[in-house]
Amino acid sequence: MAVGFAADIRPLFRDTPDVDSMKEYGLDLSSYEEVKARAxxxxxxxxxxxxxxxxxxxxxxxxxxxxxxxxxxxx
Ligand code: HEM
Known part of the structure; x- marks a missing residue:
């Protein structure tokens, strides 16, 4: 099966501190569009x-x- 953001990649990022912290630096790791654009x-x-x-x-x-x-x- 192909690797997908929601099923496979998003769970690799912790809500805290990964997503929380990086939002402060202008990157939302919970957003498919943002992670895709800056992969x-x-x-x-x-x-x-x-x-x-x-x-x-x-x-x-x-x-x-x-x-x-x-x-x-x-x-
Ligand atoms: C485009 C890629 C990224 C850039 C440019 C970036 C940049 C930064 C910067 C400038 C900081 C604050 C200063 C520092 O601690 O060095 C930071 C903190 C942090 N980032 Fe990233 N980051 C990126 C990707 C990620 C990813 C993929 C993760 C998690 C998988 C992540 C997790 C964190 C965490 C946990 C902190 C700590 C904040 C704290 O201790 O307050 N970052 N990042």
């Missing part, structure tokens, strides 16, 4: 471990996000 930039921050700032994602999560991009950023 490459978001992936770069996840991959270089600069975000989230308290703990970095394990490889399997990074791989899932990457697959979502490669498969066309489905809702």
């Amino acid at each position: 490459a930039e978001i992936y770069a921050r996840l991959e270089d471990r600069s975000m989230p700032c308290d703990e970095s994602w394990p490889e399997e999560r990074l791989a899932l996000f990457k697959r979502w991009m490669e498969e066309g950023l489905a809702p």
